[in-house]
Amino acid sequence: QVQLVESGGGLVQAGGSLRLSCAASGRTFSSVAMGWFRQAPGKEREFVAAITWSEGSTYYKDSVKGRFTISRDNAKNTVYLQMNSLKPEDTAVYYCAAEKTRLRVSQYEYDYWGQGTQVTVSS
Numbered sequence: 001q002v003q004l005v006e007s008g009g010g011l012v013q014a015g016g017s018l019r020l021s022c023a024a025s026g027r028t029f030s031s032v033a034m035g036w037f038r039q040a041p042g043k044e045r046e047f048v049a050a051i052t053w054s055e056g057s058t059y060y061k062d063s064v065k066g067r068f069t070i071s072r073d074n075a076k077n078t079v080y081l082q083m084n085s086l087k088p089e090d091t092a093v094y095y096c097a098a099e100k101t102r103l104r105v106s107q108y109e110y111d112y113w114g115q116g117t118q119v120t121v122s123s
Contacts, residue, residue, distance in 0.1 A: 002026045002098045002112040009094060009117030012086055016121070020081040022096030022114060031098035034079040036070060037107055038092035038119075045095070047105040049081060059103055064090075086121045094119050 008020040022034065035050035049060045049070040058070050069082040079096060094117050097110035104110065 002028055002031055004096050004098060004112055004114035006094065006096050006114040006117040009119045011120045011122065014086060014088055014121055014123050016086050017082070017084045018086065018119060020083065020094055020096075020117060020119070022079045022081075024077040024079070024098060028077045028098075030100055031112070032101055033099040033103040034070075034072065035097045035099065035104070035110060036079075036081045037095045037097060037110075038090075039095070039116075040089075040092040043092075045107050047107065048094070050099075050103045050105065051079060052103050057103060059105065083119070086119075088121045088123045090119060091121050092119060093117065 003025045005023045033052045036048040037045050038048050039045040051058045051070045051072050067085045072079045096114045098112040099110045
């Protein structure tokens with residue numbers, strides 16, 4: 001089992017920044033990639049970004065490219081999502097997830113999930 005705990009959410013004005021953290025514990029060696037997803041009220045949960053633990057390969061949703069950066073600290077078993085130039089449409093609950101085989105964009109392929117952290121961007 002892998003346990004994931006997100007932190008760093010909050011309320012920010014449009015144009016502002018937040019950094020989310022996701023601390024992994026337990027059988028962390030069993031995960032190959034980590035992803036960030038988000039779910040806005042009344043909408044499906046959607047992929048935001050993902051990274052592999054070993055090579056640090058990354059992949060982003062088109063609408064966040066150039067604004068969000070995913071990174072990892074292997075020594076701390078922690079993944080980060082730096083979010084800059086935030087927009088009201090970025091408002092959502094943000095979840096991190098762990099995948100056992102490879103970097104994926106589908107939420108249905110991820111094996112472990114955190115409880116989520118709320119990000120609210122005011123206009």
